[in-house]
Amino acid sequence: MTREPGNPFMCGLDAAVAVVGGKWKPMILWALDDGGVLRFGELRRHIEGVSEKVLIQQLRELEADSIVSREVYREVPPRVEYSLTELGQALNAALIPLGRWGHTNMDVIVANKEKAAAKAASL
Template identity: 65%
Template sequence: MKKRTYSCGLDAAVDVVGGKWKALILWALHHRPLRFGELRRSVSGISEKMLIQQLREMEAYGLVHREVYHQVPPKVEYSLTEFGHSLNTALIPLGEWGEKHMETIEALPRD
């Protein structure tokens, strides 16, 4: 990955969690590790291809740990790293703000 210089902390945080899916994946992994299928069912609307792509990016950022169990049938679990937990903790107030203002946000005009 290319090294990047940020103008502020918010710029850095948005770069790591940007996009529609990363915050939802973080939230789904908040309580316990999940297998790929469980994670896909937990994140409504995400395609398999997009979930794979997002998990790879999040693993590269150090947010998610991928544990492969060498057994039959093969088993892979995804969990949050300490870094991922810290980001999830930072997102909780944003989620609370969204809950509080959901009706207003839903009523906003869309393109």
């Protein structure tokens, strides 16, 4: 595969992974799809295990990529709400088959991860 001049991506999958890559971004997309408009604390409760710092970083990256919308309300105390943009909704729809595949194959994936961890521990 070759890149077109001025295009940093080799293919569409490369571009998509650049936007949604990492452990937490797909989880943020799923949480916002399920919850609609969420405040930061609500979003954090939906995503078990993510730190505040990482969630803020990932949300900023998704906002920069026009996947997530951040609405700031000038109130006391300030209120910030996050939601999916139209582009984010389309990306989330594209992830549905991947989530379905993961759900269908979860037992095999877990077994393989456990096998690999046991092998690494025995070395």
